[in-house]
Amino acid sequence: MDATETDVIALLAADPLYQLSTAGQELFHTNMLYWLIKTDPAAVGPLMRDVFRILPPQTDVYHLVVERERHHWDLFVDSGMGCGKLVLENKLHSLPRTEQLDDYYRNAPDPLRTDETTFALLSLIRPTFSLPEPWRHVDYSELVAPLDAAAQILRDSGDSFGADLTQQYSHLVTLLVTVRDRYDVERHPARTVRLPSAHVRALQDARLLPLVEKLQVSGLADLIRARVGADVGIGVGLSNTHGMADFSARGVSGHRFGWQYQDGKLRLSVVLDDAVGGPWRNRRVDREVLVQNEFAEYFDFAAIPDVDDRLDPYSGRNLAWLGYEPDFVYRYRPIRPDTSFADLADMCAQLTDHAMTFAAAH
Incomplete structure (x- = not known):
C-alpha cells in the first residue's frame, strides 16, 4: 500500500463529517444537499445551472422548492419558474439498478414526464450499464466546484457557519472521490486483484x-x-x-x-x-x-x-x-x-x- 493511499484513507477516517455520515451514507449526503438548498437557494445556483441544468445560464436563483421522499425519490427540486424540475436518485455505497430507475420514471406524474424535468442519478460508483431514458448520470466529482462556489456565496452573505460547513462538506466529497479514483480498476488494470x-x-x-x-x-x-x-x-x-x-x-x-x-x-x-x-x-x-x-x-x-x-x-x-x-x-x-x-x-x-x-x- 503506497503512502498516498495510506494518507487519503487516514484523512477520510479522521474527517468528522465522514464519521457522522457512516450510519446512513446516502441519507447523509441527500440531507446535506437538502439543507444547502433550503438554507440559501442562491448559493446552489451554480449547482442547479451547471450540474443539474434545471436553470438557464446566468439565471439568478431566488426561490427553490425542495422535498425529500416525494414518490420515493431522494430529492425533488422545483425551480418555481414554471419549468426546470429535478428528480434526484442518490447512490453513494449502493449500486444503482435499471429496474429502480425505470420504476421511478414510469410512476412519475404525467406533468413531470417532460423535457423540463431532469432525472439525475448522482453516484460515486459509476453505473455498469447504460442508463434508461431519460435518466442521466452525475458523478460526485461534479459537485466539488459548485460546493466551493456555494461556500463563497454563503461567506459573502455573512453566513460564516454555513460557509464553513459547506466547505467542509466539499472537502469530504473530494476525499471520497479521491478514494474512488485510487481504486479505479480501469485506471489501474495491472493492479493485483487481491488486496494485501x-x-x-x-x-x-x-x-x-x-x-x-x-x-x-x-x-x-x-x-x-x-x-x-x-x-x-x-x-x-x-x-x-x-x-x-x-x-x-x-x-x-x-x-x-x-x-x-x-x-x-x-x-x-x-x-x-x-x-x-x-x-x-x-x-x-x-x-x-x-x-x-x-x-x-x-x-x-x-x-x-x-x-x-x-x-x-x-x-x-x-x-x-x-x-x-x-x-x-x-x-x-x-x-x-x-x-x-x-x-x-x-x-x-x-x-x-x-x-x-x-x-x-x-
Whole structure:
C-alpha cells in the first residue's frame, strides 16, 4: 500500500463529517444537499445551472422548492419558474439498478414526464450499464466546484457557519472521490486483484472496505464488457462483505449457465429451472445427479486452457459438487495471488463466451 493511499484513507477516517455520515451514507449526503438548498437557494445556483441544468445560464436563483421522499425519490427540486424540475436518485455505497430507475420514471406524474424535468442519478460508483431514458448520470466529482462556489456565496452573505460547513462538506466529497479514483480498476488494470491483508485492515478500520469492494467489481465488469464487445449483462453486487461479479445465459433447456467471481475464486455455475425436472427435493440426490449426467463437461476448467493455466488447483472440501439452496450448483478454482484485474477480465470474458456457447446447445 503506497503512502498516498495510506494518507487519503487516514484523512477520510479522521474527517468528522465522514464519521457522522457512516450510519446512513446516502441519507447523509441527500440531507446535506437538502439543507444547502433550503438554507440559501442562491448559493446552489451554480449547482442547479451547471450540474443539474434545471436553470438557464446566468439565471439568478431566488426561490427553490425542495422535498425529500416525494414518490420515493431522494430529492425533488422545483425551480418555481414554471419549468426546470429535478428528480434526484442518490447512490453513494449502493449500486444503482435499471429496474429502480425505470420504476421511478414510469410512476412519475404525467406533468413531470417532460423535457423540463431532469432525472439525475448522482453516484460515486459509476453505473455498469447504460442508463434508461431519460435518466442521466452525475458523478460526485461534479459537485466539488459548485460546493466551493456555494461556500463563497454563503461567506459573502455573512453566513460564516454555513460557509464553513459547506466547505467542509466539499472537502469530504473530494476525499471520497479521491478514494474512488485510487481504486479505479480501469485506471489501474495491472493492479493485483487481491488486496494485501494490511491494506484490508486499514480499509476495515476506516469503514471503507465495502465501498472499495463494490468499486472494484464494478470496474471489473466494465473491463469484461470491453473485452466481450457488448453489454451482455454482467452483474455486480456485494455478498458476505465481498464484491461479486457474475454472468449467466439461459440455455435451450431452461437452465442458466454462467460464472461468478468473488473473494479470489472463479466459479462455473448452473441455476436449475424448477420447470425442468423439478421441484428439487434434495440437491445431492436430484440436482447434482442431473448436473453430473447432463452438464459435467461445462464445469471442466481444463477445457478452457487460457483460464485453467491462470488458476490455482482446487483445495476445498472433498465434494463432487458445491451449491446453494434452492437451485444453484457450482465448482470453483482460486485465482493466483498475482492475478491482475486485466488478467481476471480476460478470464471472465472467456468464461462468458464459454457460458453462451454451452447455453446455446443445452
